[in-house]
Amino acid sequence: MGCWRRSPTRRRRSETVHSLLVSENDGKIAGPAKHAKIPLGEDAIFESFERFYHRYYLRPKPILHIIKTMLEDKDVCVRRLREGYEFFKSMAQRRSDLEAVKSGAAAA
Numbered sequence: 001m002g003c004w005r006r007s008p009t010r011r012r013r014s015e016t017v018h019s020l021l022v023s024e025n026d027g028k029i030a031g032p033a034k035h036a037k038i039p040l041g042e043d044a045i046f047e048s049f050e051r052f053y054h055r056y057y058l059r060p061k062p063i064l065h066i067i068k069t070m071l072e073d074k075d076v077c078v079r080r081l082r083e084g085y086e087f088f089k090s091m092a093q094r095r096s097d098l099e100a101v102k103s104g105a106a107a108a
Helices: 006-022 042-057 062-071 075-108
Strands: none
Touching: 006 042, 062 075
16 A cells, blocks of 8 residues: 555545536536636636637647657657547537537527
8 A cells, every 4th residue: 555545534525526516417517616706607618618729729839849740650640630630529519519508598
């Protein structure tokens, strides 16, 4: 046994927090917490998230570095292409989820 064992108190606290975040219906983590000082709704958070990801990950310098490493090694190239595909696919899924939420809220 090492010094990395979790204490019972810490384990109970993290399990309690997790159980509070997980909804009982479908087992997914609950949405963002509402906070009085932060006037953002779920729509604004979704849009800000996408804007941040595009601004951060699609900067010229990291893209050039990624292309350079892809040209140097075929395995890296395949992995990076798969990661890029998954990134854009997840962003498209988030966008469609946001539109579904907006259309569901408009219908209600």
